[in-house]
Amino acid sequence: MSRFFGFVKKEFQHIFRDVRTLVILFGLPIVMIILFGYVVTTEIRDVEVGIWDRSMDQASIQATQKIFSSGYFVPAGYLDREEQIGELFRSGRAKVVVVFETDFEKNLKRENRASIRLITDASDANSAQLAQNYLQGVLMNYFQSLNPDINAPWSVQVKSRMFYNEELKGVYMFVPGLMALILMLISALMTSVTITREKEFGTMELLLASPLKPREIILGKVTPYVFLSFVNALTIILLGFLVFKVPVVGSLWLLMLECMLYITLALSLGVLISTSAKTQQVAMFMSMLGLMLPTILLSGFIFPIDNMPLILQWFSSIMPARWFIVIVKNIMLKGTGFVYIWKETLILLGMTLFFILAAVKRFNVRLK
Amino acid sequence: MRILLTLLVKEFKQIFRNKVMIPIIFVVPVVQMILLTYAASLEMKGIKMVVVDQDLSQASRLLVSGFSASPFFEIVHSTTSYPEAESRLTGDRADVILHIEHQFEKRLYAEQETDLQLVVNAINTTEAGLINAYCTQIVGEFNTQIRSEWFSLDASLRMSSLDLKPSFWYNPLLDYKIYMFSGILVILVTLIGMLLTALNLVREKEMGTTEQINVTPIRKYQFIMAKLIPFWVIALFELAFGLLVGRLLYDLPMVGSLGLLFLFACVYIVVVLGIGLFLSTISNTQQQLMFVAFFFMITFILMSGVFTPTDSMPQWAQKINLLNPAAYFMRVIRMILLKGSEFRDISREFFSLLVYAVLILILAVTNYRKTT
Amino acid sequence: MTGTLEHIIEVRDMVKKFGSFVANDRLTFHVEKGEIFGFLGANGAGKTTAMRILCGLSYPSSGEIMVAGHNVYHEREKIKRKIGYMSQKFSLYDDLTVSENIRLYAGIYGLGRKEINTREAQLLERLGLTHIKNRLIREIPLGWKQKLAFSVAIFHKPAIVFLDEPTGGVDPITRRQFWEMIHDATLEGITVFVTTHYMDEAEYCDRVSIMVEGRIEALDTPAGLKQSYESRNMNEVFLKLART
Secondary structure, X not given: OHHHHHHHHHHHHHHHHOHHHHHHXXXXXXXXXXXXXXXXXXXXXXXXXXEEEOOOOHHHHHHHHHHHHOOOEEEEEEOOOOHHHHHHXXXXXXXXXXXXXXXXXXXXXXXXXXXXXXXXXOOOHHHHHHHHHHHHHHHHHHHHHHOOOOOOOOEEEEEEEEEOOOOOOXXXXXXXXXXXXXXXXXXHHHHHHHHHHHHHOOHHHHHHHOOOOHHHHHHHHHHXXXXXXXXXXXXXXXXXXXXXXXXXXXXXXXHHHHHHHHHHHHHHHHHHHHHHOOOHHHHHHHHHHHHHXXXXXXXXXXXXXXXXXXHHHHHHOOOHHHHHHHHHHHHHHHOOOHHHOHHHHHHHHHHHHHHHHHHHHHHHHHHO | OHHHHHHHHHHHHHHHHOOOHHHHHHHHHHHHHHHHHHHOOOOOOOEEEEEEEOOOOHHHHHHHHXXXXXXXXXXXXXXXXXXXXXXXXXXXXXXXXXXXXXXXXXXXXXXXXXXXEEEEEOOOHHHHHHHHHHHXXXXXXXXXXXXXHOOOOOHHHOOOEEEEEEEEEOOOOXXXXXXXXXXXXXXXXXXXXXXXXXXXXXXXXXXXXXXXXXXXXXXXXXXXXXXXXXXXXXXXXXXXXXXXXXXXXXXXXXXXXXXXXXXXXXXHHHHHXXXXXXXXXXXXXXXXXXXXXXXXXXXXXXXXXXXXXXXXXXXXXXXXXXHOHHHHHHHHXXXXXXXXXXXXXXXXXXXXHHHHHHHHHHHHHHHOOOOO | OOHHHHEEEEEEEEEEEEOOEEEEEEEEEEEEOOOEEEEEEOOOOOHHHXXXXXXXXXXXXXXXXXXXXXXXXXXXXXXXXXXXXXXXXXXXXXOOEHHHHHHHHHHHOOOOHHHHHHHHHHHHHHHOOHHHXXXXXXXXXXXXXXXXHHHHHOOOXXXXXXXXXXXXXXXXXXXXXXXXXXXHHHHOOOEEEEEEOOHHHHOOOOEEEEEEOOEEEEEEOHHHHHHHOOOOOHHHHHHHHHXX
């Protein structure tokens, strides 16, 4: 046993000696959470809007002012020709162009009907749609404020309650996803690479020839990363709480336990990758190319799984991150207990066992 | 020149001899492009709704039928017990609860106004916002309907209307796939180009073969160029390959000039590989390099605007993006392919990257040490 | 010829420090043109460090050092054109063939295509490797690799070749053949600077220096050393020096 601890200590020293690696290991979650908290939001802000006002009357000017005072839109210039719309879009200087028809105010007053064209650069369909919705909302509000006296009777008022996230903070959704992503990548990438490194340099043979048992070697290599990943998980939770006030509504202990389970899973996946990769490069590409994008895209981290085609939903259910995200959301944000997440936990447990068994089997094959 | 040629022959031979890497370079990205493109949609349909109708009146039924007729909502369960509905929300078996309380109809008649509760799972704020908007819209329609049909409010009292005519250029069907595809293509080209180049050089360092190169009279720029050019060719090829796949499978529009796109890509890839080489000059092992590269790459990618618009990012982030080559290419590839932008539309990006390319190459060459 | 010209390597007070650790402590020696100069010492005595400085791979902390008539501070690139080097780590490309490795290094030194063709054929013939010239380096035995690495290091006919423990891990027969190759190289006018810790190999050298803890403790012909340390062979010389 002391031999084993000696080995683990050596592995720790190996990691801690390289300051740059350490800075990145611990800096990564911090940078990521700031990125997701402030930068990568699906909300829109400062959308550039071009105005083509063909009537230039009081109503159209007021409507324009309303658009720009809403906070979502910034002016991208005024147009006076149809061709300019395309020019603005092609140069990327505007996302939306609002066209007021001629005699806008007159039509509004005389015929009770006036039209506004809202032309959107829809190459980015998601934000185009959002911008459209917001713009329509702003214009409708403005229009209703023109007719305050017609507050119609017999109406149903909608009272919405935003559950689990009263203030509608985007970062609520990203904290669980970020944990899933960072833990998966760091754990799987790191372990697969350090183990493959020993293989590539022939030092694995040396270790195998030592009195350490193969499983002690693997455990020894993996242990430091269990620790590092765990610290990373804590960092994310703490930062989320301190900077963005993301609470841990449920049991912190349960959350920690689930994190440990997920870390173990990611590490065993890393070991499995290392048994089939001969060189560090291959291990790296397998873990980075193979894990990064699918974990971001198929886990429900950014894009809802329910909207995906069936085959992708099926793929997403073999992504461990998907289940972990559900677990974290439940414990952190909804405050539910184990009753609501036992199924997901079992799935993660099963996956972990599968990875471990497969890794052991491949490892033994290699030894023979 | 002949020395450079000799080195290039060596690099190409080594790359194509590596039987494991070739599939990783070409197959994995294509599979990902094909699959993942479908995953990335924020479009909402089939929002799972639980109806708690405690009124069970004519009015409440009419309202509920408005929701069941909407393509956005799918009523997965109806009940009269609110706690039951809430447990479904908690168990992720519902996205929203429509709660119609007792006396809904009675109040509507008596007080001319009544309200209904909407309980939304708001962890995903974008989703919650959309759900809320759709609901408000349906309730609005309900209001108009009962006013005219039940209470036959006369037309003169009806509001004058503002006619909003939305139109979506370049992508009238709001197909998100083509946008996403080009984004994922940029990520893959960047990821593969940068990693391959950087790892290649560090690997030689780690293996000790650079020692042998360093005692020869090879110039630093020759060595760096020999490391750059093969992967530059591969990355360009990868881009072409990806575009072809997109064209065949997704009908990826190519409105603008492909020549312009490749001209831009030529410069972009030099920048990316230059960064990779620079990173490899400051690392001694592949492990070290991987950490640093991973960090840069994930930051570059997330900030590049692949999933979310860069215009909505805070000012400081947009400033950082001036140094993020992926942000330039992400923007330009979509401008050219989807909107047919021309050289003058992208000239600022082009010249910025050109300067970037020159600077990063100088940095990589001067930072490569033949002598320690 | 003047005295300095015959000294193809001239080192005076060379010091190399890594932080507070002194790897080379005021080394002063010279190497004569055309000789086999043995650079002996225990592991960690500072042999490789010194050799790397002479090859221009590492900066000295101080001292005057001339290699092939050029200053190592300012004219490293000129030096590199006149030297060959075979490093301790194995330095041919594993994933290239025998022939490709030869042609790579020949190309790097700017040899013409015709010249490369004829000399490659000659070399393969002499080494008896013609039949495996299209095999990958990783597939051929270590002894052959080492001989090939040496041949590649002198393919461009350098004035000096530096060999850093060239015979590590090689069987005695191959070692003997290897030393024959070294000897042949000197006949072509190449000066050989070789580090080793096989004391029997030291006997093949014209002159030998022995390093202990960063300093040169002795420098003479093998015969001279044996005489002054009253030893029967170099092994005893070495042990006596290392113990003091």
